[in-house]
Amino acid sequence: MLATIVVEDSKCPDPLACRKCLLVCPTRVLGLGTDVGPQKYREIDPEHFIVRGVREQFCTVCMKCVEVCPNGAIQVTVEGGVPA
Amino acid sequence: MCVWCERYGEGHERWYLNPANYARRLYKVRKDEPEAAGAEGNPQAAGGMASMGRAFLEARERGDLETVERMRKQAHDIAWGIHFGQVITQEELEQILDIIYPIGLMTCACRRSMRGLPDEENFTCMGMGPGMYKWERWPDTYRGGVHFLTPDEAKQVLNTLRSRGLVHTLFTFGTPYLAGLCNCDYPDCAAIRTAVDVDVKVLWKGHYIAEVDPDLCNGCGLCVRRCQFKALSFSPSTLKANIDPLQCYGCSLCRDVCKPDAIRLVDRATLPALAEIW
Numbered sequence: 001m002l003a004t005i006v007v008e009d010s011k012c013p014d015p016l017a018c019r020k021c022l023l024v025c026p027t028r029v030l031g032l033g034t035d036v037g038p039q040k041y042r043e044i045d046p047e048h049f050i051v052r053g054v055r056e057q058f059c060t061v062c063m064k065c066v067e068v069c070p071n072g073a074i075q076v077t078v079e080g081g082v083p084a
Numbered sequence: 085m086c087v088w089c090e091r092y093g094e095g096h097e098r099w100y101l102n103p104a105n106y107a108r109r110l111y112k113v114r115k116d117e118p119e120a121a122g123a124e125g126n127p128q129a130a131g132g133m134a135s136m137g138r139a140f141l142e143a144r145e146r147g148d149l150e151t152v153e154r155m156r157k158q159a160h161d162i163a164w165g166i167h168f169g170q171v172i173t174q175e176e177l178e179q180i181l182d183i184i185y186p187i188g189l190m191t192c193a194c195r196r197s198m199r200g201l202p203d204e205e206n207f208t209c210m211g212m213g214p215g216m217y218k219w220e221r222w223p224d225t226y227r228g229g230v231h232f233l234t235p236d237e238a239k240q241v242l243n244t245l246r247s248r249g250l251v252h253t254l255f256t257f258g259t260p261y262l263a264g265l266c267n268c269d270y271p272d273c274a275a276i277r278t279a280v281d282v283d284v285k286v287l288w289k290g291h292y293i294a295e296v297d298p299d300l301c302n303g304c305g306l307c308v309r310r311c312q313f314k315a316l317s318f319s320p321s322t323l324k325a326n327i328d329p330l331q332c333y334g335c336s337l338c339r340d341v342c343k344p345d346a347i348r349l350v351d352r353a354t355l356p357a358l359a360e361i362w
Binding site: 001002015016018019022023027028031032033034038039040041042043044054055056057058 | 135138141142144145196197198199200221222223224225271272277281282
């Protein structure tokens, strides 16, 4: 069963500096990228960096990324819900 | 026969030993890449890394083999035309260091994407060829800057990375032009992950396969943790190392740590059933 991972970008201002979710994920499900692609002659501002779920087949729904996020930006859901 | 050697070898033993394949400007290909448009926020596209999207994972999940195969073929067509890699051995690396110039040590885009690794901890990648002179045009691709190295310095750095357990790979930027010399591991290399996890060949196996001589193997097990491809295991039945030839990428990292010299490389082409298993 594939988990669905949603990141609210407005609550995640500088993921490259924070990177807590990237480090805590035991299977490297999450990926860091930008929403603008490669930019010639300029550096990309921190707010354009984003985190997404990209290898969901390895998500165990352990919720570590949800717990570690200081801003509550990550939601992980799975069909049928998560056991309490 | 390796199709790339056949097409681009021009008489050289391997396609990546043909100096012509290192001669093009590095970034010419970028213009044609659809991902450069950056229409939708997407870490794979942003990092320029070939990987598979949610639709592929869902098709796999529901057992829709026809869709999986169609998407796999699409991914192969794109990757093999633009950006894919192949594993090389230490001996081949040394031959290549005599061909390429300049050599720029740079930060790894995969580890940045996977772990958000800070630049100062992330100098494990090398760019090569004249395109490197223009690195300053792409400040984010080259976060942390570039250190230009002489071939001897590059050899030292690569030996250090290798002793850490990283696999040498070559990557095209507009096939057949080789411009990336990466040092990869599982699970932080996007190419190894894509190849091993979902069998999409953005990274090709190398031309060799490692074999263990059971008479020489002393069962120390040091080689097992060097394998980044899930090909090596320790057999509790025989108390020897075991290499799965179908999984082996021929990087030769296991051989580096074998004290009794029980691991040797054999040419893939000498094993008819494996000759076309890349």
